[in-house]
Amino acid sequence: MAFLALGSATVPVADAAGAGQTFGQRPLQQGMRGRDVRVLQDFLTRAGFRTSVDGQFGRGTARRVRSWERRARRRVDGRVSRPDARALRATVESSSAPAPAPAVAPADQATIGPDGLAIAPASAPPQVKAIIAAGNRIATKPYKYGGGHGRWEDSGYDCSGSLSYAFHGAGMLDVALDSTGFMSWGDAGKGQWVMIYAKGSHAYMVIAGIRYDTSGRASQGTRWQADMRSAAGYTVRHPRGL
Numbered sequence: 001m002a003f004l005a006l007g008s009a010t011v012p013v014a015d016a017a018g019a020g021q022t023f024g025q026r027p028l029q030q031g032m033r034g035r036d037v038r039v040l041q042d043f044l045t046r047a048g049f050r051t052s053v054d055g056q057f058g059r060g061t062a063r064r065v066r067s068w069e070r071r072a073r074r075r076v077d078g079r080v081s082r083p084d085a086r087a088l089r090a091t092v093e094s095s096s097a098p099a100p101a102p103a104v105a106p107a108d109q110a111t112i113g114p115d116g117l118a119i120a121p122a123s124a125p126p127q128v129k130a131i132i133a134a135g136n137r138i139a140t141k142p143y144k145y146g147g148g149h150g151r152w153e154d155s156g157y158d159c160s161g162s163l164s165y166a167f168h169g170a171g172m173l174d175v176a177l178d179s180t181g182f183m184s185w186g187d188a189g190k191g192q193w194v195m196i197y198a199k200g201s202h203a204y205m206v207i208a209g210i211r212y213d214t215s216g217r218a219s220q221g222t223r224w225q226a227d228m229r230s231a232a233g234y235t236v237r238h239p240r241g242l
Contacts, residue, residue: 010038010241012063017104020151021143022035022036022146022149022158022178023036023039023040023043023084023085023089023201024036024082024085024089024145025082025145025146026082027079027081027082028040028085029062029078029079029080029081030057030059030061030062030078031057032056032057033055033057034055034199035055035113035180036167037055037056037061038053038054038055038200039056039200039201040057040061040065040080040085040088041053041054041055041061041064042173042199042200042201043088043092044061044064044065044068044088045090046087046092046220047068047092047146049064049067049068050064052065053162062078063078065078065079065080065230066173067192068088069084072087072088073199075155081197082145093202093215093238094213101172103155104169108121108123108124108206108208108209109121109151109208109209109210110124110132110208110209111147111210112210112222114155114228116139116140116220116221116222116224117136117139117222118132118135118136118139118208118210118217119225120132120133120208121208122184122217123162124193124208125193126170127170127172127192127239127241128194128207128208128241128242130168130169130171131166131167131172131207132166132168132169132196132207132208133170133221134166134167134168134169134170135162135165135169135207135212137165137169138157138162138165138166139212139222139223139224139228140217140221140222140223141154141155141156141157142155142217143156143158143184143214143218144156144157144158144161144218145157145158146161147161148160148161148162148164148165148176149161149164149176149178150174151190152165152168157213157214158180159179159202159203159214160177160178160179160181160198160203160212161176161177161203162206162212162214162223163177163182163196163204164176164177165214166205166212172239179198179199179200179202180198180199180200180201180202181203182196182198183198183200183235183237184236184237185200185237186237186239186240187237187238187239187240188236188237189236189237189238190236190238190241191238191239191242193208193237193242194206194207194238194239194242195207195236195238196236196237196239197218197231197234197235197236198234198237198240199233199234199235202215204229205232206228210224210225210226211224211225211226211227211228211229212225213225213229215229216218216242
């Protein structure tokens with residue numbers, strides 16, 4: 001894997017196999033392979049079209065894509081355009097069953113103001129307050145594939161770019177991570193204040209009892225969400241000491 005330094009972040013440069021591609025950055029079709037193909041296969045399975053997750057866009061994956069296209073009333077050609085990728089992602093995220101909110105003492109519970117920004121509890125450690133403050137700076141910015149990975153100050157941010165920005169703002173991260181990178185960052189399991197949920201196709205966090213997630217921003221206008229989402233299939237991590 002080659003890397004390219006852009007601004008203060010180092011980001012992966014996709015090789016011919018698309019190993020560094022984020023799902024939706026490029027159109028996908030039969031014969032291609034890469035991490036974004038694995039995400040496509042995972043999304044198809046979660047949308048009800050069971051697909052082997054091997055990163056190879058073969059005939060089986062093409063058949064599942066056509067099946068999804070017919071059900072979604074999109075052009076049936078077995079290819080995944082950027083608009084197709086956005087539609088499939090929205091379908092998967094809207095079908096996720098909510099998970100119960102983690103138990104947080106009332107004094108330790110963050111709140112979300114009418115402006116969509118989070119208010120840290122007075123009892124939170126300085127680092128938690130710094131993460132929330134940094135998250136607030138981009139909470140209402142649009143979703144953008146690959147946003148936050150080429151430069152810290154961007155016009156929009158994807159899921160892992162949003163988390164990276166928040167942790168960078170708290171002085172905890174110097175290089176933007178993708179969702180796969182968050183699967184091994186920090187310590188395993190739930191933290192007292194911060195819980196990171198990550199898998200190859202998505203990443204979000206719960207901090208002081210509220211969710212910071214690109215899912216829901218389009219309808220709520222902010223990355224901060226009071227409700228929870230399904231954590232099935234996610235690896236759970238937390239920053240050391242938090």
